Amino acid sequence: MPKRWVEVTARGPAERKDEAAALMIEAGSPGVLEDEPFAAPADEGDGAPSPVAALKSFLAGDDAVSGLGASLRAIGWTFETSPYRDVDWTERWKRWIRPVKVAARGVEGRIIVKPTWRSVESGERDAVIEIDPAMAFGTGSHPTTRMCLRAMLSVIGRGRAVGSFLDVGTGSGVLAIAACRLGVGRVTALDIDPEALRAARLNRRLNSVSFTVSALPLGRIRGLYDMVAANIISGELVRLAPQLGRRLAPGGLLLLSGILRDECRGVRRRFEELGLRHVRTLRSAEWAALLLAGPSSS
Numbered sequence: 001m002p003k004r005w006v007e008v009t010a011r012g013p014a015e016r017k018d019e020a021a022a023l024m025i026e027a028g029s030p031g032v033l034e035d036e037p038f039a040a041p042a043d044e045g046d047g048a049p050s051p052v053a054a055l056k057s058f059l060a061g062d063d064a065v066s067g068l069g070a071s072l073r074a075i076g077w078t079f080e081t082s083p084y085r086d087v088d089w090t091e092r093w094k095r096w097i098r099p100v101k102v103a104a105r106g107v108e109g110r111i112i113v114k115p116t117w118r119s120v121e122s123g124e125r126d127a128v129i130e131i132d133p134a135m136a137f138g139t140g141s142h143p144t145t146r147m148c149l150r151a152m153l154s155v156i157g158r159g160r161a162v163g164s165f166l167d168v169g170t171g172s173g174v175l176a177i178a179a180c181r182l183g184v185g186r187v188t189a190l191d192i193d194p195e196a197l198r199a200a201r202l203n204r205r206l207n208s209v210s211f212t213v214s215a216l217p218l219g220r221i222r223g224l225y226d227m228v229a230a231n232i233i234s235g236e237l238v239r240l241a242p243q244l245g246r247r248l249a250p251g252g253l254l255l256l257s258g259i260l261r262d263e264c265r266g267v268r269r270r271f272e273e274l275g276l277r278h279v280r281t282l283r284s285a286e287w288a289a290l291l292l293a294g295p296s297s298s
Contacts, residue, residue, distance in 0.1 A: 001152060002062065002180070003061055004058075004061060004292075005015065005083075006028065006057050006058070006059050006061070006062070006064075006081050006082070006083060006084060006192060007056065007057075007058055007081065007083070007084040007240075008024070008029075008053065008056065008057045008058070008065060008068065008079055008080075008081050009035075009055075009056050009080050009082075010024070010051070010054070010055050010056075010057070010072055010077050010078065010079035010083075011052055011054045011055075011077065011079070012052065012072070012076050012077030012078065013051075013052065013053070013071050013076055014051040014052060014053040014078075015051075015148050015286060016075050016077070016265075017034075017053040017055065017158065018036060018141075018286075019075055019076065020053070020055055020072060020180050021034075021055055022217070023068060023071045023072060023075075024055065024059075024125065025059035025066060025264055027057070027064050027068040027071070027204075027213040028059055028060060028064050028066065029057035029058050029059055029262075030144045031057070032055050032056070032057050033056040033057070033083060034053070034054070034055055034056075035054035035055070035273070036073075041087070042288045044279050046181065047182060052284070053087070058074070058084060063134060064206075065081055067081035068147070072115060074276070077085065079180045080193070081155065083269065090215065097115045097118075097141075098115075098118065098141075099112055099113065099114035099115070099118055099120045100112070100113040100114075100139065100140040100141050100146065101120075102121055102140075102146055102149040102152050102153060103150075103153070104152075104153040104154035104157055104158075105154070106158060107153055107157035107158060108123075108125045108127075108157075109123065109124075109125030109127060109157060110122075110126045110153070110154075111124075111126070111127045111129065111149045111152075111178055111181070111182075112126055112128045112129065113125040113129045113131055113139060113140030113149075113174060114128065114129070114130060114131070114257075115131055115132070115139060116129075116130050116131070116132050116206065118199075119199040123191070124266055124290065127178060127179060127182055128181070128204045128277065129132075129177050129181060129201070129203075129207060130145050130153060131174065131175060131203055131205050131206070132199075132203060132206060133173055133200055133225050135179040137176075137278045139172070139234070140174050142256040143284035143285050143287045144231050144259075144284075144287050145174060145231060145257070146155075146284065146286075147257055147282040147283075147284055147287065148175055148208040148229055148231055148255055148257050149174070149175070149178055150282065150287060150290060151255050151280070151282060151291050152175070152178055152179065152182065153178075153182070155180075155227070155253060155291075156184070156227075157182065160165065160232065161226070162179075162182075162184050162186070162224050162226045162253075163184065163185050163186060163189045164184065164185065164186040164188075164190070164223075164225040164226045164227070165179035165184045165186070165220070165225060165226070165227045165228075165229070165248070166188050166190070166225040166227070166229070167170065167179070167187070167188070167189040167190065167224070167229050167230075167280060167296075168190050168198060168218055168228065168229065168230040168232065168240070168244065168246055168278070169190065169191055169196075169230055169236075170189035170190060170191045170200050170213070171196050171199065171200070171231075172193065172196070172199045172200060172203055173200030173201075173203045173204055173213070173242035174188035174191055175189075175231065176188075176211050176213075176228050177180075177198065177204065177207050177209055177211075179211035180207070180210070181207075181209070184226075184227075187211035187212070188212045188214060188221070188225075189212065189214070190210055190214050190215075190216065190217075190218060190221065191213075191215065192215060192217065194215075197213055197215055201213050203243055209277075209295050216270055218240055218244070218247070219243050220290055223232050223247075224247060224249035224250075224252070225247055225249060226249050226252050226253070227253045227254075228244055228247050228248055228252065228253070228254050228255070229254075229255040229257075230244060230254075230255070230258075231257040231258050232258045233258050234258065234259050234260065234263040234266075234267050237256050237258070237259065237267055238244055238266070238267060240269055241270050242273055242274065244256075245271070245274045245275070245276060245294065248294035249294070250294065250296050250297035251293065251294060251295070251296040251297070252293070252294045253279070253291060253293055253294075254271070254276060254290075254291070254292040254293070254294065255289065255290070255292075255297075256271070256289060256291075256293055257287070257290075259287065259288045259289065259290065260286055260287065260288070261287065261288045263288075264288040264290065267290065268281075268292075269289055270279050271290070272292075273276075275295050276292040276293065276294055276295075277292060277293045277294075277295075278291075278292055279291040279292060279293050
């Protein structure tokens with residue numbers, strides 16, 4: 001008997017959007033769709049209206065919906081349900097995934113990340129990346145990934161010599177592919193998740209680029225890199241700080257993302273304790289990214 005799918009539309013405080021999305025995935029939704037955000041009317045005397053996010057997910061059966069509802073209410077979100085049948089997930093997700101275009105001030109070309117089935121207008125200097133998002137890894141649209149791409153374009157696109165690039169926690173391989181497209185000669189992509197490794201290898205083949213995809217832990221990687229990127233959660237960045245620093249070539253750049261804004265100061269302090277110098281902080285929505293420079297050789 002085919003599964004009875006239920007469409008769940010949830011709304012709540014925008015600052016807890018990521019928690020709500022995680023709860024939907026944990027409840028069994030194949031993915032989460034984000035509707036346009038809006039502002040809820042402010043209570044009298046409360047000033048500006050509060051931003052509200054809207055998310056949509058799909059669950060198989062009422063039991064999963066019941067458990068999700070309790071979890072959403074606990075973080076101040078409301079939800080409504082409606083029956084959903086004959087779900088063709090491949091076609092449904094295709095309608096929602098659009099190209100991502102990233103530009104940097106003072107750089108002519110852009111980085112464009114697009115799903116394989118969409119066409120996009122691009123210029124001679126644009127770096128176009130094809131991604132197959134049929135698995136549970138990103139398409140470049142998340143703010144943490146976009147900030148990384150913007151920082152990479154800003155650094156390499158302005159002529160800084162970056163001959164080697166290490167991507168820690170590569171996921172779909174977007175950053176590694178971007179490094180190849182920007183002319184970096186030696187690129188290594190690491191992940192411990194087998195699905196991420198498969199996704200990165202598939203996308204490497206789709207883009208006809210060459211880089212190493214490895215399941216080795218960071219501590220077992222040898223060699224130094226002109227630029228190291230890690231788009232992972234703050235706790236892991238702090239835990240891996242000494243290992244990340246040791247992979248930097250003298251004067252190399254370290255790009256850290258996946259950091260919530262209120263965690264940024266603590267992450268920055270940890271890396272500065274190791275002798276790295278702050279170069280730039282990027283911000284987008286509730287997220288932040290750090291660009292740091294390692295010490296030059298004496």
